Amino acid sequence: MRHLPISSDLFVENRAKLAKMLPPNSLAIVHANDVLPTNADGSLKICPNTDLFYLSGVEQEESILLIYPDAFEPKHREILFLREPTELLQIWEGQKLTQEAATAASGVTTVKWLKDFPQVLRDCMLGADQVFLNRNEHRRAAAVVQTRDDRFLLECQQQYPLHTYRRLAPLLHQLRAVKSGPEVDLIREAVSITKKGFERLLKFVKPGVTEHQVEAELAHEFISNRGGFAYTPIVASGKNACGLHYIDNDQVCNDGDMLLLDVGSNYANYNADMTRTIPVNGKFTERQRDVYNAVLRTMRASIEGAVVGKLHRDWQHEAQEMINEELVGLGLLTKEDVAKHTRDQPACKKYFMHGLGHPLGLDVHDVAPVDAPFAPGWVLTVEPGIYLPDEGFAVRLENDILVTENGPVDLMADIPVEVEEIEALMAAGK
Incomplete structure (x- = not known):
């Protein structure tokens, strides 16, 4: 992150705008972009998922944002899931977001590690009626490579086939068009x-x-x-x-x-x-x-x-x-x-x-x-x-x-x- 810190107020406000657009008892999930391979054991520097950044300010790989405004449990209304910054991970890849740093950057008060995602997702899915999942719906996108969002969409529909699934992209396109x-x-x-x-x-x-x-x-x-x-x-x-x-x-x-x-x-x-x-x-x-x-x-x-x-x-x-x-x-x-x-x-x-x-x-x-x-x-x-x-x-x-x-x-x-x-x-x- 070369840029200077951005006030989390921006991302708090962006999530609030999205929450107002979601129908009652709806859940929305956005994933980070993949780290793309090059050749041999090489990879490109991650390109942050712009929808995830718009809603959270997070630029780290494998991150997941879950928004469930009507959740019975207050701690389930906004959750960030991150890679746990283990000692080994930080030796090889450098500093990763702590839970405290992620809250400071995003304004999300509930931050969990990725290992907690399956159980939390189940808890939320069993309460939600509609699920808004994200895809790249830019009209000029060359969608030939499956993304983390794409893979999750297939996994989620297979595991929870009786939910109503909706497109998140049209809502985000409306929001992101108007700059604050x-x-x-x-x-x-x-x-x-x-x-x-x-x-x-x-x-x-x-x-x-x-x-x-x-x-x-x-x-x-x-x-x-x-x-x-x-x-x-x-x-x-x-x-x-x-x-x-x-x-x-x-x-x-x-x-x-x-x-x-x-x-x-x-x-x-x-x-x-x-x-x-x-x-x-x-x-x-x-x-x-x-x-x-x-x-x-x-x-x-x-x-x-x-x-x-x-x-x-x-x-x-x-x-x-x-x-x-x-x-x-x-x-x-x-x-x-x-x-x-x-x-x-x-x-x-x-x-x-x-x-x-x-x-x-x-x-x-x-x-x-x-x-x-x-x-x-x-x-x-x-x-x-x-x-x-x-x-x-x-x-x-x-x-x-x-x-x-x-x-x-x-x-x-x-x-x-x-x-x-x-x-x-x-x-x-x-």
Whole structure:
């Protein structure tokens, strides 16, 4: 845990919100993620289960959270189950949560060891009428590997076949879409670290550096500030930027190239997601500037358009119509092309083929109800782009915003983005 401690009040409040959504006499259970194997006897560092973290603040492997608000026994209403920190375990793996430390972090007063889980589960199941179990229900998830939640679902249904089982994910998607003040503060910290990384790059980038050297500069700044990469960074020079998920980051940045940087820091499991496109030599050509400003105008207008009550699909369509007009001005589309535009076949698709943005939070592509309009507390990315493989470059710009009753708040408003800002800072770095 690199980040500073978070007040347990956040997690206490999150559990209270979930408890209010559960029907009478219902039980909910959430598991930690697996520690994934690599090769030989290797394994990856655990990626905390974001639902478990949202409800408890716990990031430790094999942990289980049980919530049973109507339990007859008060001690059964919230229970955390943890690996017991034996002497042998701590010799090999280091410090583990004690019961006292887990209570301090989560606000859960009843903390037990994993060996107690089967009996406590039986006691609770024999009293509960409905059981809410969790799965990864993100609409873009590639669910090809069975998770701890998946395995428990099968075991629980086999052992207790007469209960009514319900999906927990839709409830958590509703809750997690709306960020509380403390959550927004953690996202702002991730944004602040991202800004430091970008400003470091503006002083570093020049013809002859490699994409992986640029990535290393980011790693230094993020980790030095208690963060880390929110996702595998895209550091794409020249035509590489026309591959939307290019992550090789192994090419030389040449004089005259544009360098697309889709990078963001993670802080306390909350994420920033930023894209900037800069000239490797510090000076935009006239064509690069024109394309860049077209994307920038679209991003700024799309930020203003992210208002309470708007549906994502309508917001996306508005951006496509703006990009259509920009492409006409750039000589890439004709007015006749634009006249044929439809929602299903947008005129701009050849040059702007991806979504305008997505919810952001504990996951980079955070969970939210698919059909819900934007609401106060939603945090979104805004990322239009124009891709020109025939001209050897692309421009994408991305800021993170907070939706409020009084209009959108740009969380990245102080991160350089104007052409003049970029050129001045790169010149100062040299």
